[in-house]
Amino acid sequence: MKNKRISPASENRYDAIVIGTGITGGWASKELSEGGLSTLVLERGRMVKHVEDYPTMNDDPWDYKYKGRVTREELKRQSKQARTGYTINDASKHWFVDDIDHPYNEEKRFDWIRGYHVGGKSxxxxxxxxxxxxxxxxANKNDGYGVDWPIRYKDLVPWYEKVEKYVGISGKAEGLPQLPDSIFTPELPLNCVEQDLKDGVAANYDDRKVINxxxxxxxxxxxxxxxxxxxxxxxxxxxCPYGAYFSSNSSTLPAAERTGNTTLRPNSIVYEIIYDEQxxxxxxxxVIDAETKEKLEFYADVIFCCAGAIPSASILMQSKSDRFPNGLGNDSGELGHNLMDHHFKVGASAVSDRHEEDYYKGRKPAGFFVPRFRNVDEKSKTDKFLRGYGMQGGASRTDWTSAIGEMSYGKDLKEALQKPGDWQIxxxxxxxxxxxxxxxxxxxYDKPDKWGLPTVTFGCEYKENEMAMRKDAQEQAIAMLKAAGFKDVQGYEDPCFPGNGIHEMGTARMGRDPKTSVLNGNNQVHTVPNVYVxxxxxxASSASQNPSLTYMAITARAANHAVEQFKAGKFRSMEKAT
Known part of the structure; x- marks a missing residue:
């Protein structure tokens, strides 16, 4: 089927195109449209309207036929998505893709978790x-892995601040050099057992800290x-019907819409960026319309790839021409390489015999965090591995499910169910x-999807450095819980594969040298500067912290750069169709 060309001079032509509506796509849409650019926002999945399209937002456990568990037949369609554990639940399975309709291939196991809808994984x-x-x-410069970042923390500080003021980050200032403070709203408080861990670690260690x-x-x-x-x-x-957590749907996309400069088109699968060699x-x-399979072309002077690490790289790889036979901007040959994800599912658990009389109200959505403490400075340097890890966790009282079994019945069972269980951490x-x-x-290209597009094959694994880090992480988690006075301390290490952390990154890395990277310090493709990723x-590296705040700051920075370049005439409108 031929592409339906839309005249560049027509009303369907835009100043900017944003591919994707997740965390970065939402920010790009907001900043570009607020900067005065007419912006087309393309999402490959279905429309999701804030509040209106959250079907399970108020459901209780008893509203589900099988206590929320999906059937075996349903699980067959989301077998890879279920690797997170999230989709084995009627409350959230609709946000995750159907693995049969959206297949991928694995030379080495990769748990690629996706959400194809407006708002994406936000x-x-x-x-x-x-x-x-x-x-x-x-880090890359200092230890020689990867390529040096073309930016530093100071370059992102004003953009972190802009994003934080808009998003709202709950937390507390700690003054730690390895984890700079944000602009915070009041912290989500630690409960009594989490506070015990904080106090116990403070009393026994001078190189680490438990924080909110x-x-x-x-x-x-x-x-x-x-x-x-x-x-x-x-x-x-x-x-969230209250918009209490940040998402594109509750925040950036509505802001973009309010400008009057944004057009949102769901069910639009972008598969190629058009390059004019003259x-x-x-x-x-x-674009392929996901429902009708009609092929379309849209035109703009600025293009933002915000579809996610794998889809954005896939689009660039499919965008071939005489100038770029290996994919748009891929002179370095690095496109698709340097794939990273955080490794986790390792640590420790314990019980507390204190605070039997204490409880809590509500279900707070965050617990404690232990910032990286390995290889932070000369004093904390270890020869076991490079870089480091952080720790996340929480404490709660066990619920009524602990009473299931044959250990109790009748009067004793009823009395037990009226009392909270033990504290666990x-x-x-x-x-x-x-x-x-x-x-x-x-x-x-030999295994196309239902739209005739090539599927992705992964060849990615954790190596010796990550394995050594995991060993140390478990040892330290056990030691910290014991030092803080907890009982029945048990270490654990579950199988973990790339993708399962859902922080995939690095497939079109930034760098200073076009010979070894795809993007420059403003997130522009080195050789095609009107394309931003x-x-x-x-x-260029993964750090140990969750990356989404940095994604947002980088996107806000790049979008404002694009607006400045556009208004300066650097991306002049073409005079002819391509």
Whole structure:
């Protein structure tokens, strides 16, 4: 089927095109449209309207036929998505893709978790929001893995601040050089057992600290239009009707719409960026309508790839021409390589015999965080591995499910069910993955999807450095819980594969040298500067912190750069169709 060309001179032509509506796509849409650019926003999945399209937002456990569990037949369609554990639940399965309709291939196991709908994974994310520091931006240069970042922490500070003021990050200033403080709304308080861990670690260690987690859950909605405070329901993954956690749907996309400069088109699968060799610039995108399979072309002077690390790289790889036979901007050969994700599912758990009389109200959506303490300075340097890990966790009282079984019945069972269970605490460690060139994604044209597009094949694994880090992480989690006085301390390490952390990044990395990177310091493709990539694909390293806050800051920075360049006439409108 031929592409339906839309005349560049027609009313359907735009100043900018944004591909994707997740965390970065929402920010690009907001900043570009607020900068005065007419902006077309393309989403490959269905429309999701804030509040209106959150079908399970108020459901209770008893509303589900099988206590929320999906059937075996349903699970067959989401077998890879279920690797997170999230989709084995009627409350959230609708946010995750159907693996049969959206297949991929694995030379080595990769748990690629996706949400194809307006808002993307901004509706499903865990909301942990941490700044990176120069320790992270200088890591590649200092130890020789990967390429040097073309930016430093100071370059992102004003953009972190802009994003934080808009998003609302709950947390508390700690003054730690490896984890710079954000602009915070009041922190989500630690409960009594989490406070015991904080106090116990402070009394026994001088190289680490337990702090309140930092989350994009509003504790003060002042000045944030259309959003209310967190209600402590902990049903965030279902979509929040209060707009209490940050998502594209509740925040950036409505802001873009209010400008009158944005057109949102769902069910639009972008598969190629059009490159004009005479003009030496990208002039538009090729799209397949997901429902009708009609092929279309849209034109613009500025293009933002915000589809996610894998889809954005896939689009660039499919965008071939005589000038770029290996994919748009891929002179370096690095496109698709250097794939990273955090490793986790390792740590320790314990019980507390204190606070039997204490309880808590509500279900707060965040617990505690232990910032990286390995290889932070000379004193903390270890020869076991490079870089480091952080720790996330929480404490709660066991619920009524602990009474299931044959150990009690009748009067004794009824009395037990009226009392809260024991306090339990868990520590989960998140570690950095080095940027290995051989960790990659590829396109398989022999196994097309239902739209005739190539599927992705993964060849990615954790290596010796990550394995050594995991060993140390478990040992330290056990030691910290014991030092803080907890009982029945048990370490654990579950199987973990790339992708399962849902922080995939690095497939079109930033760098100083076009010979070894895809993007420059402003997130522009080195050789096609009117194309920007600001999602996880752009990352040159992974750090140990959750990356979403940095994605947002990078996107806001790049979008404002694009607006300035556009208004300065650097991306002049083409005079002819391509």
């Amino acid at each position: 509706l499903m994310w865990a909301r942990m929001s941490f700044r990176w520091s120069d320790l992270d931006f200088e 987690s930092r989350a994009a859950n509003l504790t003060d909605p002042s000045g944030r239009e259309g959003r209310g405070p967190c209600q402590y329901r902990n049903r965030c993954i279902r979509g 003009l030496e610039k990208a002039t538009g995108v090729r 868990g520590v989960n460690c998140f570690g950095e993955c080095l940027p290995y060139h051989e960790n990659k994604m590829m396109l398989n 600001t999602d996880g694909a752009c990352m």
